[in-house]
Amino acid sequence: MTHSQPHNLATLPVAIIGGGPAGLLAAQRLAEAGCRVVVYEAQATMGRKFLVAGHGGFNLTNDEPLTAFATRYGSRHPTFESFLRYFSPADLRRWAAELGIETFVGTSGRVFPTADYKPAQLLRAWLLRLQQLGVSLKTRHRWLGFEGPQTLRLRDEAADTEFLVEPAATVLALGGASWAKTGSDGRWTALLAEIGVSTRPFAPANCGAEVAWSAFFREKAGRTPLKNIALRCGNESLKGEVLLTDYGLEGTPVYALTRPLREALAAGPAFLHLNLKPDLHPDQLQQKLQRPRNGKSLASFLQQQLSLGAPVPALLREVAPPEATADPAMLARLLQNLPVPVTGLRPLDEAISTAGGVPFAEVDGHLMLNRRPGTFVAGEMLDWEAPTGGYLLQGCFSTGAWAARGVVEWLEKSTSVLS
Ligand SMILES: Cc1cc2nc3c(=O)[nH]c(=O)nc-3n(C[C@H](O)[C@H](O)[C@H](O)COP(=O)(O)OP(=O)(O)OC[C@H]3O[C@@H](n4cnc5c(N)ncnc54)[C@H](O)[C@@H]3O)c2cc1C
Structure with a gap:
């Protein structure tokens, strides 16, 4: 895991849309790199599906050697191997340890927090760390779409008002389309279609x-x-x-x-x-x-x-x-x-994860949308699938970290062009 030295990257904040593991990790990495970060989450609390995953055993990652690990992503395995090298299963365990959560390797290499920790504790410690890093966490804020090349349309559901923001860069981490009650309802496909990004239809993965x-x-x-x-x-x-x-x-x-x-x-x-x-x-x-x-x-x-x-x-x-x-x-x-x-x-909403979403052909090597420079995509909303066993959360963390790196490089490039 490599950290850039904190420095002032941009005066405008970076917007993260979606407060699941992919979005929150991108937020953490960007804040550690010196960015101002705002996370907008539609639900009343962050990380609802993360907590659901926690109740089902909380299999954070897997101890399998990295090359074998990467094959779990099927035809996407070469791409995922590079994401995993950048933010590896060992990095994920270190990240948890830095939040005070110890992990252990269980059967078939599955990695879990030790029995002393409840999922909500991990999430609480993580949100606290983000706040300490200066990340602004905005719940009940729904992204409604793009407005021009840099602006986002949002709705503050509590205040019942719509507003525009113009971030320095955006990371979309809106999740897949199962367990809609956690917020991952897949409705974002229509918003991407407005800028010509066609998505692959969602299909249940990891289901009965x-x-x-x-x-x-x-x-x-x-x-x-x-x-x-x-x-x-x-x-x-x-x-x-x-x-x-x-x-x-x-x-x-x-x-x-x-x-x-x-x-x-x-x-x-x-x-x-x-x-x-x-x-x-x-x-x-x-x-x-x-x-x-x-x-x-x-x-x-x-x-x-x-x-x-x-x-x-x-x-x-x-x-x-x-x-x-x-x-x-x-x-x-x-x-x-x-x-x-x-x-x-079994029906899509019951599935542990979903296949389909944003095709890799729609993003560049840094997970930036080809059709909207400065907007990056991470987590389950990308079109990949993997079995249970810790491969899903690891995929979300690794793509979140990789998208954050893409944002930093993009901001550095934009700043050097301006100066
Ligand atoms: C029952 C169950 C058990 C699981 N167990 C495990 C496990 O043990 N190990 C494992 O590796 N994986 C597990 N998973 C899978 C894992 O939880 C997901 O893959 C992971 O949470 C996806 O992360 P994400 O950040 O991409 O998206 P999500 O966690 O889905 O987060 C996306 C967020 O975006 C928000 N959002 C959506 N639209 C908008 C909008 N327009 N504006 C603002 N916010 C928006 C949503 O409210 C949501 O909070 C499990 C899943 C389920 C359902």
């Missing part, structure tokens, strides 16, 4: 999958976990635990497969393939299933031979052809490759 279970199965299976399974969509597969729900499937492996699943759904009928015994060699599995059943029901035979209890027999009855359970070879193949027909993804 819908399956048209029979009424019998819904009643029989209820909300049941399937532990130690592997889930596959096309060529992508991962191990973990899924939860059967009355509308389909939830769980980390399902979330991580939303992108290929979305593509499969767009192309025609889509399936998630369950491997219920991922650690058993297919030959061993078949051998176990060839043992005599001695009149046992399928449920007790699967329990005895493979420790597969409820809801596996009901699931087999639901999605496998009836003759398959009687044939050991066919049953063995099914247990390691059970096709579950998926009818759709």
